[in-house]
Amino acid sequence: SVFGAWMAAMEVTNVMSVTKAMATVTLTNLSYTYDGSSRSATFETSPTGLTVKLSHEISGEWSEIDLPYLAGSYPVYGAIQDVMYQGSSISTMVIAKASQTITFPEIPNQFITNRVMLQATASSGLAVQFAILTVNAFIEDGTNLTLVDNGTCLIEASQSGVDNGEAAASVTNTFTISKALANLLLSKLNQMYDGTEKEVLVAVDPNGLTYEVTYTGETNLPVNAGQYSVTAAVVDASFEGSVTGNLVIAGAI
Numbered sequence: 001s002v003f004g005a006w007m008a009a010m011e012v013t014n015v016m017s018v019t020k021a022m023a024t025v026t027l028t029n030l031s032y033t034y035d036g037s038s039r040s041a042t043f044e045t046s047p048t049g050l051t052v053k054l055s056h057e058i059s060g061e062w063s064e065i066d067l068p069y070l071a072g073s074y075p076v077y078g079a080i081q082d083v084m085y086q087g088s089s090i091s092t093m094v095i096a097k098a099s100q101t102i103t104f105p106e107i108p109n110q111f112i113t114n115r116v117m118l119q120a121t122a123s124s125g126l127a128v129q130f131a132i133l134t135v136n137a138f139i140e141d142g143t144n145l146t147l148v149d150n151g152t153c154l155i156e157a158s159q160s161g162v163d164n165g166e167a168a169a170s171v172t173n174t175f176t177i178s179k180a181l182a183n184l185l186l187s188k189l190n191q192m193y194d195g196t197e198k199e200v201l202v203a204v205d206p207n208g209l210t211y212e213v214t215y216t217g218e219t220n221l222p223v224n225a226g227q228y229s230v231t232a233a234v235v236d237a238s239f240e241g242s243v244t245g246n247l248v249i250a251g252a253i
Contacts, residue, residue: 023085034164036069037204041076071164089213096121097166100124104157104171111180116145120157182241197221202232225251
């Protein structure tokens with residue numbers, strides 16, 4: 001149409017693109033220790049209060065529902081779900097292996113004839129393994145300790161861990177192995193001279209042990225009248241013990 005002397009103007013159309021404003025997603029709670037519980041990352045947004053869809057990657061598959069619980073590293077993706085804002089973030093959540101400790105009670109000093117039942121526990125509840133660090137003992141059936149020689153004995157308790165648990169620091173027990181004590185008793189300490197060799201009698205407990213007898217330091221049996229200092233001592237790999245006395249050979253009347 002014409003208004004006065006002016007022609008009608010042509011219409012002009014403007015096109016503009018409206019996009020969502022950018023927001024920031026910060027993924028949090030990305031570090032845990034295994035305890036068998038399912039774990040999830042959390043998030044913070046700027047501006048605050050925005051909805052975020054979280055996904056965890058487990059065994060190569062992304063899931064908004066399933067959560068990891070085994071020890072390992074898991075990629076995490078968070079994307080803002082909002083009509084006015086957009087933004088996303090990706091990070092890694094780590095579930096560390098659980099630590100454990102070993103309780104290995106002190107082993108008292110032992111006689112070589114003893115049998116020792118080894119006992120130790122791991123805080124994880126897993127079985128503990130034992131190893132001998134010296135050559136004077138050996139282990140049967142995992143926990144039965146047999147002693148074979150005197151001296152210092154070292155035993156190590158360890159737990160190697162599992163998929164979700166770290167190995168425990170080993171614990172070593174040290175104790176001394178000694179020979180068991182034998183009892184000896186001398187008799188026939190008073191005898192009469194008759195020109196023959198005189199020998200005392202020795203009783204030993206436990207029975208059957210080998211022993212050595214000396215008469216005033218000599219192994220030869222005395223013959224002549226007089227007093228002789230007698231020492232009887234066990235000669236055995238597992239037992240020790242000795243006794244002293246005096247043999248009196250009285251002169252002939």
